[in-house]
Amino acid sequence: MKNKRHLPVEGAFNIRDLGGYETRSGDLIPWRRFLRSDSLHRIAPQDVIRLHEEGLRAVIDLRTSAEVADAPNPFAAFPDVHYVNLPLFDDLSPQALSDAAQEGEHPLFTFYMTALETRGDAICTILTEMAQIDDGTVLFNCTAGKDRTGIIAALLLGIAGVDRKAIIADYALTAEFIPDLVAEFLNISRARGGDTESYARMLESPAETLAATMDAIRHRYGTFRTYLEAIGLPENVRLTLRARLRGQAPAAQKTK
Template identity: 45%
Template sequence: MLTYERLIALDGASNVRDLGGYPTTTGGLTRWRSILRGDALHALSMTDINVLVDHGLTTVIDLRNPHEIAEQPNPFMDHEQVRYANIPLFSALGPVEMIAGQSANFDMGERYCQALDDCQPAIAKVLTAIARAAEGIVLFHCTAGKDRTGVIAALMLANAGVDETVIIEDYALTGSISGRLLAELRVRAVARGMPVDRVDLVLASAPHSMAQTLKHLARRYGGIGAYLTGIGLSQQEITSLEQRLCF
């Protein structure tokens, strides 16, 4: 029986990890080497790229904004074997640094709930792209692999029947495995003039932030199935998303 590591060891990225191996309500486990979530890929070495392709990578979905990509280009944009798509996810939201600066009690869970409400066309586009992707591994990513990536990962896992406790644990992993990356992002944010305490709020991977998001999904929308239908996914696409993670 094959065994897999959740974190994909790469020199140029700190938070590329597998959504496989999580228990589902049907008694099974989510599929390994089908869906990966990640942070920015611009620093990947050629060896890193080959590792991902050798694992079976066929699709990369970049959730960053155009100005982020201009500063840190994606190495898969022109790759011969991997289809690349850029779908900016949080464009409908205000800059997180500005919003965090308006309230001492700001929590990233508020932003994720707002994303579920205000970024539905982009979320639908991302999930449709995953549902319709070619056979092989799909990797979606943003900059830290925590916020935009975290929202999509939570929806994917919920649709696959993974328990909320496990979804929250998956979200919180960024805080325990991406210390170097988060430290770099912290330095950059402070250099832009953002107060240290607000930076720490924005970069946190607090379990309660994802718990708040999942409660919002249930209370406002009636759960994952109703949400996906409400944002325009067909039943075939919803089933395809589930099959991406379930045997």
């Protein structure tokens, strides 16, 4: 399953399919409906074409505008793929969030809760954009395909009705694919005189951190659905995404 889930593409480390997970109703998420990914700026032109030929029709880039400027997404200029940059965060750095973490907490818990509780508008915009893609594969990415991408992936799997354990396992799977990328990030930080020990913690993907995040959301809101209602996601967007994730062809819905 893991080999099928991971798409080996030279220049990218962490392109993974959300297909194959079973929902509580017994449906299986179809393959190549949604891909989660790290940055694509280093993939070769032939792989850009290959991904399009294999069904990629939309790319939603969750990085900041500065990150996109530093490492442009090759699909931004590809004529037959809808590309949009929708940052989950505009200016909050992982280091600042790490500094804000409470003693005893993993700093990523602060990061994820900050995203879920203060970036509701951005999350709604991202999910609404996904719901308006009529056909083909939707890929969403950040830099490592771990945190911002991980939050959106968990919400999508939650909308589909995937079991909690599988959602957490999907998140933790990142650790298998990005050790070379982590080493690169740490080498860059070390060369710049950064606090590599703190930074290394932000590059982890511990299952217990997403578990704690999901527990906190459940405690405060109840369910994925009530959380999404609380941040203002239109019901037709949730239903369109759920249909797509459950193997039904969603009708094109334009949402306000």
